[in-house]
Amino acid sequence: MAKRRHKGTDEILLIPFLDILCSLIGVLILIIVVLCVAQSQQTQGRTAEEVRMAQEHKDMLKELKEREEQKVKVEQMLVKLQEVQKNLEDKQQRFVNLRKLLSSSKELQEQNKEISMKLQKELDDLMTEIDGMTRQEKETKKEIAALTAELEKRKIPESKKLPPVVVQPSGSGMPETTKVYFVECSSGSLKVLGAWDDQDYRLSASASVVVADVAYNHFLTEVSKDKNSLILFLIRDDGQTAFNAGAGRAEADYKVRVGKLPIPGRGQLDLALFDKFRGKIPAPAAGAPAPTPPAGTKS
Incomplete structure (x- = not known):
């Protein structure tokens, strides 16, 4: 401990202690800064790069799910289109048959005008239905085209696909x-x-x-x-x-x-x-209850 004589009184020189104290404070501040930086770069034990990759994986799964939903919609619309087209063909065939009956059966028209009027009304109704179904077919095709285009946009480019x-x-x-x-x-x-x-x-x-x-x-x-x-x-x-x-x-x-x-x-x-x-097992039966673990084990 440094001392010096001054006017007959012993004095303690504090400057060396202050130097040591300042050095310790500086070291502590440096340690705290390093720990803060390390903590900011980690989330739940993972580095910032791992967090970024995990988020990219999550986004990719979401994108794949949306693409799958779009694909299901397209398949449903295609089924609907097939039904519309089949109904349209049936209606058109019935329309042709009715028109042929009305045009060729003059005797029937004269014998029973009431039947003739009913056939004519059914013919008119068929015309209206055919017009509506034709419009529906066009709208369905348009919607399918839009969904298909959206699926095409959502395709992941080969350059961005992760290597296996x-x-x-x-x-x-x-x-x-x-x-x-x-x-x-x-x-x-x-x-x-x-x-x-x-x-x-x-x-x-x-x-x-x-x-x-x-x-x-x-x-x-x-x-x-x-x-x-x-x-x-x-x-x-x-x-x-x-x-x-x-x-x-x-x-x-x-x-x-x-x-x-x-x-x-x-x-x-x-x-x-x-x-x-690789091993293979039979597929589970539809609607079967969950099997019980082997005897002697807990469930």
Whole structure:
């Protein structure tokens, strides 16, 4: 501690202490700034880039859903157009038959003018219906053209499509007898990939749905029948919670062997390297109740 003599009194020199204190304050401020910057660049443990990619994925799913809805509308309008065209053809044929009857049956007109008047009225009504249906056909075609154009605009350009994610077997491979089934885990949902009829099946990853969903529990029941089966859960960066729900049900209640594989990026999954190991099960019966887990397990 530095001291100096001044007028016979001992004085403590405080300048070194102030220097140290200022240095400590500066270091603390720097640490706080670094922590704030790091915190601002992360959201719920994810970096800003991961958040951006997650938002892009969410927007893409929304876009795909809207495109699917547009496609369904087009299909419905095409069915409606076919019905209109068929009805129009029927009406036109009836119109031709009635006109032929009226023009050729002079004797009928003279014998029964009342019948003739009814036929003429029906002919006039048919003309009105034909005009209306012709306009409806044109409007339906116009609406279909507009929906088709909207679908075309919503197509994702090849240059903007994300590259596929090739899923590769880990380690030294697996036994030839292994039958592998895939479940994709993403934010709030599970998707069984092509386990039956080459169709994917999506369900909510909430615990209540996973326990009660008929198709998912049918899937687990069928897979559990073969001890060589493996369900490989493919986990997107936001799919850990979904994995916990889906894999937990498979392991705890059905004693199915499971594996997990983190999936980087947002591209479509390419499972071609597993083709010879892919397992298949029969499709769930329509309207069937959810199967009960095997005896000795909890539900």
